[in-house]
Amino acid sequence: MRVDVLSKEYPPEIYGGAGVHVAELVRALRQRPDLETRVHAFGAPRDEALTASYPDHAELASANGALRTLGVDLSIADGCAGTDLVHSHTWYANFAGHLSSLLYGVPHVVSAHSLEPLRPWKAEQLGGGYAVSSWVEKTSYEAAAAVIAVSAAMRDDVLASYPSIDPARVHVVHNGIDTDDWRPTAAPDRVRELGVDPDRPSVVFVGRITRQKGLPLFLRAVAQLPPEVQIVLCAGAPDTPEIQAEVVALVDDLRRHRDGIVWIAEMLPRxxxxxxxxxxxxxxxxSIYEPLGIVNLEAMACETAVVATATGGIPEVVVDGETGGLVPIEQATDGTGTPLDPDRYVADFAAALNEVVADPERAAAMGKAGRQRAIDAFSWGAIAERTVELYRSVV
Structure with a gap:
C-alpha cells in the first residue's frame, strides 16, 4: 500500500510538535515492508528518497499567508497522483489531503494536533487568513475518512468543535517519543557554553512564543522562585510583535531583580x-492549550521532572506526583483557554515549581519515573502499528 504523508513541517524545517510527530511517524512507517511511505512537505528541496518538497509560489509572494498555503496545497495534491491513501497533518496540509481525496478517490486521514476554533489568537497573526484556515480545517475534518486525535482530550475537542463528525471516525493514537534519541546525556561543558551553570538548579522552558504556550504566565511565576534557581528559556518564533514585546518586557523586569535568566532565541540542535x-x-x-505535548515526553525521556498545566492531553502524559506536577487551571470557554483567575494560576504554577526544585532527590526520582513511562507507553513502533491498522480499516 502506498501512503502519502502531507505536512508543512518536515526535517530540516521543524519548529513545533506536529513536525516532530511527522518526522518520527514517517521514520517508523518506513521500517515496514508492507508500506511505501512518501512525504510531501512545504519548503526547500530535501535530499531524501520518496520525499518531495514544495516552495511557496512566487506569484503569491505578497499574498496573505493563508493564500500562500493554499497555493502550495494545490501543488502537493497534484504530486499525490497514484497514492492509495493520504494522511495530512495540520490545516496547512489538510487542503492538499482533501483535494487529493476528491481527485483520486482515495481515503483522507487527518491527524488532529491542534484545532483552529481553539486558537482564536491566530487571527492576530493571519488576519482574514484565520477565517480561511478555519474553513479549510472544518471542510477537511468533516469529509475525512478518519480523524486521528493525539489524545483523548483532543478527541473530545474535535467532536465539540465539529459535532457533525461521526464519533466512530475519530480515533485516539497518542504522540510518541524515540527514547533511544531522547535520553539523559550529561554535557556540563556544553551547558556552560550555552550560558547555564550546571551546578545550580534550573528550570527549562522549550517552546514557541505563542499564546497557547503560556510563556508570559510562566515568566510571572518565575518571580516567585528562589533566586538561586536559573531560568532557561529556549523560546523563539514569536507569533506577533505584540507577544514578543510582552515577553521581552517580562524578561527585562526579571533580570533587574535576579540573575540566571538565560534566553536562547535560536532553534537549538537536539x-x-x-x-x-x-x-x-x-x-x-x-501551556493553556496543548493537545498532548511532545515537549513533555522529550523532557521525561531525559529523566527531567515536568511541571505542567492540567489541560488538554497533558494529564495523559504527566502523572501528578509521580513524573512531576500538574497545575490546576480554570479556563475561559471562548476558545482562548485564558485562565479565569490568572493570578491564582501563576501562584499555583510557582508553588508547584518550588515544590520540585526544593527537593532535588525527589525531582530526580520523578525524572526516572518519567523516562520509564515514556519507554513503556509512548514508543513510535507501537504508534505506527496502530496508525497502519487505521489505514487498513479505511482503504
Missing amino acids: RDVIALLTSATAFACP
Missing part, C-alpha cells in the same frame, strides 16, 4: 536541548 534538559531540575510546560 543534542543541546538534551544537554539542557539533562542538567535541569525541572521542565516547565505552562
